[in-house]
Amino acid sequence: MIRFENLSKGFWVAGERKTVIDNLNLTLPTGKSLGLLGCNGAGKSTLIQIIAGILPPDSGRVVSDGSISWPVAFGGSFHPELTGAQNVRFVARIYGVDTDSLVDFVEDFAELGKHFKMPVRTYSSGMKSRLTFGTSMGIRFDTYLVDEVTAVGDARFRNKSRLVFRDRMQASSSIMVTHNMREMRDFCDAGIILDGGKLYYFDDLDEAIDQHEALMRA
Template sequence: MIQFENLSKGFWIRRQYQPVIRNLNLTLPSGKSMALLGGNGAGKSTLLELIAGTMAPDRGRIISDGTISWPVGFGGSFHRDLTGAQNTRFLARVYGVDTEELADFVQDFAEIGKHFYMPIRTYSSGMRSRLTFGISMGIHFDTYLVDEVTAVGDQRFRRKSQLLFRDRMQRSSAILVNHNLNELRAFCDSALVLHEGRLRYFEDLDEAIKHHEQLLA
């Protein structure tokens, strides 16, 4: 369960306050894989960071009765001057999992070779995404926040990522951002639509997609 209470967030742009989330009050159910739909600039990544706690709201709060991952694909949880291996072991200690077991899992999954022992600042965006996805999937969370990363890499790696993610969804919830509607249909059973600072929950994914497309039109 994730609950939003009077949540608001915006940014100052050219001396004008631009709201992204407007006084949101909503409770998200547990055990659901939810697509997060919204136009470009609607605030989807901002909402994920608010849920993860990597960004503070202007007002209100978010309450959860379970553990929540960082936004997969967002590098803010990682120290750029530490290696992939060092970041992996650090996060293992933070979340209370076996350090070597997680390091072995991530090194095998991410397939970045010797770069695993090199500073993250030397990584390409694709390697960072492989690392963050691998670490998050190697740690059990009640809710995973995922932003496009199942599309990283070649077809074989994407298929491997999707199979791993599908396995995790057998026992966890998720909020996914993905512009590929076919992938959303493959992984999600409900949806959230973010538009002009308002967030609406849909039990039916196809109904949400239809509503989202009407808003874009």
């Protein structure tokens, strides 16, 4: 369960205040994998970062009764001067998981080769995404926050990412942002739309996608 209580967030843009989350009160159901939809600039990434605890809201709070991953595509949690392996060890200690097991999993999954033992500042954006995705998949969370990450890499690596993510979804749920509606239908049970600072829940994913596409046309 994830519950938003009087949640608000806004930014100053060109001298004007833009509210992207407006006094949000909503409880997301337990055990549902949700596709997060909304027009460009609606605030989807902002909401994901608030749920993860990376970005503080202006007011209100997020309440959860389970563990939540960091945004899978977000590499800001990794120190650029540490190697990939050192970063993974640090994350393992924070989350209380077996260090060697997590390092072994990420090294095998991310396929970074010698770069795994090089500073993260030398990584390309794709390499950072592989490291981030591999680290998050190596830790069992109740809810995974995912932002387009299964699009990283070549076709073989994308397929491997989908397979491991599908395996995690056997026991966990997710909130997924993707522009690929086929992928959303593959992984999600229901949908939520962020529009005008408000969040709308749809138990029928196809209904959510239809409503989203109508908003995009408008």
